[in-house]
Amino acid sequence: AQSVTQPDIHITVSEGASLELRCNYSYGATPYLFWYVQSPGQGLQLLLKYFSGDTLVQGIKGFEAEFKRSQSSFNLRKPSVHWSDAAEYFCAVGATNAGNMLTFGGGTRLMVKP
Amino acid sequence: EAQVTQNPRYLITVTGKKLTVTCSQNMNHEYMSWYRQDPGLGLRQIYYSMNVEVTDKGDVPEGYKVSRKEKRNFPLILESPSPNQTSLYFCASSFAANYGYTFGSGTRLTVV
Numbered sequence: 001a002q003s004v005t006q007p008d009i010h011i012t013v014s015e016g017a018s019l020e021l022r023c024n025y026s027y028g029a030t031p032y033l034f035w036y037v038q039s040p041g042q043g044l045q046l047l048l049k050y051f052s053g054d055t056l057v058q059g060i061k062g063f064e065a066e067f068k069r070s071q072s073s074f075n076l077r078k079p080s081v082h083w084s085d086a087a088e089y090f091c092a093v094g095a096t097n098a099g100n101m102l103t104f105g106g107g108t109r110l111m112v113k114p
Numbered sequence: 115e116a117q118v119t120q121n122p123r124y125l126i127t128v129t130g131k132k133l134t135v136t137c138s139q140n141m142n143h144e145y146m147s148w149y150r151q152d153p154g155l156g157l158r159q160i161y162y163s164m165n166v167e168v169t170d171k172g173d174v175p176e177g178y179k180v181s182r183k184e185k186r187n188f189p190l191i192l193e194s195p196s197p198n199q200t201s202l203y204f205c206a207s208s209f210a211a212n213y214g215y216t217f218g219s220g221t222r223l224t225v226v
Contacts, residue, residue, distance in 0.1 A: 032211065032212045034214050036217075042219070042220075043204060043217040043218055043219045043220055044157075044204065044206075044215075044217040045217075046214040046215070046216070049212070049213075049214045051212040090156060090157065092157075094211055094212065101159060101162060101170075101172060102147065102159060102162075102215065103159070103173070104149075104156045104157040104158070105156055106154065106155065106156040107156050
């Protein structure tokens with residue numbers, strides 16, 4: 001069975017600083033990988049996804065993520081954080097041989113200091 | 115507008131009283147899924163469906179039922195709700211396994 005670990009429960013960065021949110025997954029084959037963002041009181045919005053090809057993927061709102069098979073990681077990055085990026089971020093892995101079962105990490109709550 | 119619609123948004127009920135949370139999508143997606151979100155536990159998949167009349171259990175299916183009689187609808191049924199089913203529930207749909215889900219706005223359920 002697949003699993004996802006987001007080691008950082010909370011992260012605080014200053015506005016304008018760079019950001020990296022960590023995600024490690026466990027899965028036997030090449031996974032589908034996703035990052036979602038959830039603003040307070042809202043549903044989840046897809047930021048970006050990876051399932052093959054270029055290991056550096058670009059997403060919406062200036063985010064990018066890099067798939068590193070050797071490290072089983074899919075970290076999310078942004079070069080300059082805006083106050084509106086404050087939200088909870090979820091990494092998720094999809095199993096290629098199990099229909100559309102999607103497993104989420106526990107989430108990382110991002111706070112942005114002015 | 116392409117969307118996943120859940121109803122109701124908020125629901126307070128009593129233990130043992132059957133309830134249904136509806137979910138509908140207008141994107142002709144084949145895949146649909148239900149998740150519950152609890153503090154510190156992230157999102158856990160309850161059930162998912164790959165097509166009409168095709169459903170399968172996720173990580174936490176106990177106490178829940180689903181049906182997929184039409185492509186657009188995927189209701190979540192709690193036959194006898196208990197307080198440990200108090201949670202925030204999300205319905206989601208997807209075109210394909212590698213596409214990523216589109217999520218509804220959520221249903222906050224409280225069972226007293």
